[in-house]
Amino acid sequence: QVQLVESGGGLVQAGGSLRLSCAASGRTFSNSGMGWFRQAPGKEREFVASINWRGGTTYYADSVKGRFTISRDNAKNTLYLQMNSLKPEDTAVYYCAGRTDLSASSYSHNYDYWGQGTQVTVSS
Numbered sequence: 001q002v003q004l005v006e007s008g009g010g011l012v013q014a015g016g017s018l019r020l021s022c023a024a025s026g027r028t029f030s031n032s033g034m035g036w037f038r039q040a041p042g043k044e045r046e047f048v049a050s051i052n053w054r055g056g057t058t059y060y061a062d063s064v065k066g067r068f069t070i071s072r073d074n075a076k077n078t079l080y081l082q083m084n085s086l087k088p089e090d091t092a093v094y095y096c097a098g099r100t101d102l103s104a105s106s107y108s109h110n111y112d113y114w115g116q117g118t119q120v121t122v123s124s
Contacts, residue, residue: 001026001113002032002112002113004022004025004096005022006115006117006118007020007022008020009119011121011122012121012123013122014124015085016086016122017082017084018086020080020081020083020094020120021078021079022079022080022081023077023078024078025077031102032099032100032102033053033098033099033102033103034099035096035097035099036079036081036095036096037094038092038093038094039093039095040089043092045095047106047107048081049061050104052102053074057103059104059105059106063089067085068084088123093117094117094118096114096115098112098113
């Protein structure tokens with residue numbers, strides 16, 4: 001079983017930056033495709049970014065492409081999401097997710113493990 005714990009959320013002004021981290025416990029992180037999803041109040045959870053086991057393949061939602069960067073450090077069992085040029089519409093709870101597959105995926109049903117989420121609020 002893999003446990004995921006997100007951190008790094010907070011309140012930031014529009015145009016600012018935040019870096020989210022997701023610490024994974026367990027021995028399978030380095031063999032797992034990983035992703036970030038988010039859910040705003042009153043909206044469904046949506047895909048943000050994903051990365052394959054070695055970090056060589058990444059996917060992004062169109063809404064964050066060019067502003068967000070997903071990365072991982074397998075030696076530290078940690079997933080990251082660098083968020084730049086933040087907009088008020090990026091406000092949401094951000095979730096880290098892992099899957100029992102090496103590849104990246106933009107579909108939430110492909111993920112087996114989820115963190116508890118971290119709140120990101122962007123003020124205008």
